[in-house]
Amino acid sequence: MIIKGNILNVYTDEVYPAEIRIEHGIIQSIKEVNKYFKDLIVPGFIDSHIHIESSLLTPSRFAEVALKHGTTSVVADPHEIANVMGMEGIEYMYEDAKHSPLNYYFTAPSCVPTTSFETAGGKINAHDIDSLFDRDDFVALGEVMDYPAVIAHDKKMMDKIKVAKKHEKPIDGHAPLLSGFDLQEYVKCGISTDHECTTLKEAMEKKRQGMKIMIREGSENHSLEALLHSGGDFLVSDDLKAEDLIEGHLDLSLRKAVDLGMDPFDAIKLVTCNPARHYGINAGAIVPGRKADLVFVDNLEDFNVKRVIINGNTIYKKQKLLYRANPKSVRNTINLKHRNANDFDVKMPNPKANSAIVNVISVNDDSIITGTSTAKLNVEKGNVIPSVFEDVLKISVLDRYGRNTIANGFVRGFGIKNGAIASSVSHDSHNVIVVGTNGHYMAEAVNNIHKNKGGLVAVSANETVDLPLPIAGLMSPDSAGSVAEKSNELNEFVKSMGCNLRSPFTTLSFIALPVVPTLKMTNKGLFDVNKQEFIDVIKQ
Numbered sequence: 001m002i003i004k005g006n007i008l009n010v011y012t013d014e015v016y017p018a019e020i021r022i023e024h025g026i027i028q029s030i031k032e033v034n035k036y037f038k039d040l041i042v043p044g045f046i047d048s049h050i051h052i053e054s055s056l057l058t059p060s061r062f063a064e065v066a067l068k069h070g071t072t073s074v075v076a077d078p079h080e081i082a083n084v085m086g087m088e089g090i091e092y093m094y095e096d097a098k099h100s101p102l103n104y105y106f107t108a109p110s111c112v113p114t115t116s117f118e119t120a121g122g123k124i125n126a127h128d129i130d131s132l133f134d135r136d137d138f139v140a141l142g143e144v145m146d147y148p149a150v151i152a153h154d155k156k157m158m159d160k161i162k163v164a165k166k167h168e169k170p171i172d173g174h175a176p177l178l179s180g181f182d183l184q185e186y187v188k189c190g191i192s193t194d195h196e197c198t199t200l201k202e203a204m205e206k207k208r209q210g211m212k213i214m215i216r217e218g219s220e221n222h223s224l225e226a227l228l229h230s231g232g233d234f235l236v237s238d239d240l241k242a243e244d245l246i247e248g249h250l251d252l253s254l255r256k257a258v259d260l261g262m263d264p265f266d267a268i269k270l271v272t273c274n275p276a277r278h279y280g281i282n283a284g285a286i287v288p289g290r291k292a293d294l295v296f297v298d299n300l301e302d303f304n305v306k307r308v309i310i311n312g313n314t315i316y317k318k319q320k321l322l323y324r325a326n327p328k329s330v331r332n333t334i335n336l337k338h339r340n341a342n343d344f345d346v347k348m349p350n351p352k353a354n355s356a357i358v359n360v361i362s363v364n365d366d367s368i369i370t371g372t373s374t375a376k377l378n379v380e381k382g383n384v385i386p387s388v389f390e391d392v393l394k395i396s397v398l399d400r401y402g403r404n405t406i407a408n409g410f411v412r413g414f415g416i417k418n419g420a421i422a423s424s425v426s427h428d429s430h431n432v433i434v435v436g437t438n439g440h441y442m443a444e445a446v447n448n449i450h451k452n453k454g455g456l457v458a459v460s461a462n463e464t465v466d467l468p469l470p471i472a473g474l475m476s477p478d479s480a481g482s483v484a485e486k487s488n489e490l491n492e493f494v495k496s497m498g499c500n501l502r503s504p505f506t507t508l509s510f511i512a513l514p515v516v517p518t519l520k521m522t523n524k525g526l527f528d529v530n531k532q533e534f535i536d537v538i539k540q
Contacts, residue, residue, distance in 0.1 A: 001312060003294065005039035007286045010273040013265040015040065022292040025311035029288055040300070042268060043284050044072025044293030044310065045250040047237050048275035049143075049172065049195050049214050052093065053080035053474045054239035056425075056467070056483050059093055060325035062245070063100035065480045067315050067323065069249035070305040072103055072293040073283055075275065077142040077172070079109035083428050084333050084472045086112065086122025090132070092330050092472070101310050101323055103293065105281060107142035107172060108132040110160050113429060115146055117514045117534070118522035120429040121333060121401045126159035133167040139279040140164070144191055145174035145428075145515045148532060151185045161189055170278060176369070176516055179205060187211060193278075195238055198223055203230035212278065215270070217253040219244045220366055220506050224253065228260050233278070235270035241506070243484035251303045264300035327477045334424060334473050335402035336432065336450045341439030344396050346408050346537060351382035357539040358384060359526060360392055361511060361519045363413035365501050368510040372519040372528075373412060374539060384410075384538065388437050391415055396442060397512050398432045399523040400424060400473065407525045409537045411435055411511065417498035419460035420445040423505055424473035426512035431523045433512050449473075456487075456505050458494050465493045 003020040007030070019031045020041075052062050052074070059076070066074070076097075081089035090109070097104035108129040113120035132138045141164035144150055149157040164171050175186055176196035187209045195214035197203040198221075203213050212233040216223045219241040235253050248255075250271045257267040276284025283291045296307035308316035315322055348356055356379055362371035375392045378385045386394050395411040398404075414421075420436025422445035432449055436442040441459050448457045448466055454473025457466040467486045469476050476483050487505075494504045501507050514520045517529045525534040 003041070003309070005037045005041040005296065008040065008042045008265075008268065010043060010265070010269055010285050020286065020292070020294070022312040025292055025313070027286065027288050027290050027292050030286065039296045039306070040298070041286065042295050042297055043272040043286055044295050044308070045070045045271045046073040046075070046275040046281065046284060047071055047250055047271070048075045048234045048279065049236040049238055050074050050076055051080050051239055052076050053078070055242050055245055055480070056469060056474070056476055056487070057242055057480055058325070058327040058471060058475050058477060059097035059104060060100045060327050061478070061480060063102035064321065064323065064325050065245050066249050067102055067308055068305065068321055069251045070295040070297065070303070070308055071249050072295065072308065072310050073105065073281060074102065075105045075107060075139060075279055077107045077109065079112055079142050079428060080430065080474055081472050082109040082112045082122050082124055083114065083120045084122060084430050084474065085330070086124060087128055089122060089472055096327055100325065101313070101315050103283070103310065105137050105139045105279060107140045108138050109142045110144045110157075111146045111428070115514050117527050118429045118512065118524055119399045119401060119403060119405065119431065125156070126163050129160055130163045133163065133169060139281065140169050141171045143172045143174035143195070147175045147178055147182070147186055147515075150189050150191070151182050158189070165190060173211065174515070177202065183209060193234075195236060197227060197230070199226060200230055203227050203232070207231060217256065220368065220503060222366075224256055225260055228257070228262060232270065233274050235267070241487065241503075242480045243487055246480055246484055251305055254303045255301070258301055327471070329477065330471050332453045332470070334400055334432075334450055334454050336398060336400055336446065337404055338450070339398070339443045339446045341443050343406060344394055344408055344436075344439035344442045346384040346394070346410070348379045348382050348384055348538065353379050355379055356384050358410050358537055359519070359535060359539055361395065361409065361411040361521060363411060363501070363507050363511065365507070366503075368513065368516050370511060370517070370519050375410065375412070377410070386410060386437060388417055393435050393437055394439070394442060395435045395511065395521055396433070397426065397521050397523045398434070398446060400430070400432050405523050407521060407523055409521050409526045413501070414504065415498045415500050416494070419458065419497045421458045421494055421504060421508060422446055422449055423456045423508055424449050424454040424469060425456070425505070425509045427509055428513060429522070430473060431512065433508055433521075435508060456490055458490055458497065460497055463493070465490050
């Protein structure tokens with residue numbers, strides 16, 4: 001098979017006409033010619049850090065859209081489903097991915113459960129990681145987000161790191177705002193990347209320690225502009241919603257990078273040869289011996305994808321995708337009992353009190369970092385009452401794994417005037433999380449999730465809108481278009497309830513993540529991430 005076009009060489013920063021000879025999916029030879037062609041051929045794009053589950057799509061459904069945007073390989077961290085189903089969940093992702101032409105590579109989840117401060121459904125130990133690394137397509141130890149355990153040289157964590165080193169696999173990091181001596185201790189243990197930088201100062205400190213910087217351009221984190229001059233090594237998505245994936249993937253990130261002033265050859269390397277070299281992927285360059293993963297684009301400014309070849313086979317051409325997904329189902333992972341309004345009450349220790357000072361989680365748009373605040377709330381019949389007027393609503397996290405524990409507290413920033421929203425997507429243990437103006441709406445929302453075997457739901461006085469996610473309570477078997485349509489409908493409905501957050505369900509999902517500052521809520525209680533301890537909801 002001979003492919004002709006103007007090829008981009010990532011090693012010499014050249015574009016020149018050539019004929020590419022391909023056999024058995026591998027580039028055999030490249031012959032330079034004198035005739036210039038209309039088509040520009042670049043190496044297939046590699047997203048080197050992404051959680052497929054965050055798209056609410058299965059791997060095979062994700063591929064249906066990503067392929068159209070020139071993505072030929074991803075390095076997926078399946079720790080979301082691993083926290084729900086352990087090794088069974090990883091096997092699901094692995095098997096579903098194999099039915100797609102997209103090249104799926106995986107990292108072995110390092111933090112399942114993420115911490116001891118919440119209840120998860122799965123456990124991944126060092127022995128499990130050892131077995132995963134026996135497979136060639138598990139290319140790294142997934143993001144080590146429990147950085148306090150690394151710094152303290154916790155035995156279980158260090159055993160996992162030792163396994164990665166034994167297999168000579170890179171170790172991905174996750175260390176938001178980590179600095180100084182603690183950062184150096186983290187790096188000393190072999191952590192080689194970080195995708196949590198939000199400022200140039202943070203990125204440069206980590207880069208000085210030898211870390212490789214992942215620049216995020218996903219649905220909720222847009223760090224490209226801030227880190228443009230950081231000398232970043234990879235351009236990644238991390239989390240990408242279905243409605244955003246439909247609009248574009250790495251092709252859009254490349255376009256934005258060039259628009260901001262990055263040299264197009266430098267930008268291309270962030271999604272081709274750099275990740276290929278780091279993760280040992282036989283792709284990322286148009287040279288003999290590499291997999292024939294090729295993308296035809298119009299130019300190095302717009303990156304409009306015209307044709308995609310994977311393993312020497314044309315997958316996308318003339319706006320037609322030559323692949324359709326057929327995802328399978330998994331067992332029900334939502335084990336909740338029926339809930340009533342009073343399950344969401346915050347009880348006042350002193351029932352004679354008329355008011356209470358409470359600790360409140362504060363959320364900000366487009367940020368997974370929460371703040372800490374307080375509020376003075378009324379007490380009625382021994383229950384602390386939320387204040388819609390002050391935008392202090394109830395928030396609860398319920399154990400979805402059959403233990404029936406629930407933690408109740410307060411949150412500021414959602415702006416909902418009447419109703420509740422709930423989700424079985426709450427990073428990383430994915431217990432059910434709900435915010436509402438009163439317990440009646442919250443109970444209705446949680447019971448809807450139980451009925452649907454997982455999902456997102458919004459409830460108001462006269463209407464309920466939901467998006468079922470029956471695959472581990474994280475993913476839908478439906479197409480990206482269907483999921484995006486329902487997701488947009490949900491967001492518009494929540495907006496009509498008074499919420500001004502751009503992505504209310506994404507904001508909601510990260511409130512339960514006790515490894516990102518500052519104040520979080522898990523099924524075990526209100527957690528101060530900086531102090532690494534639970535605190536009381538009621539201050540006095």
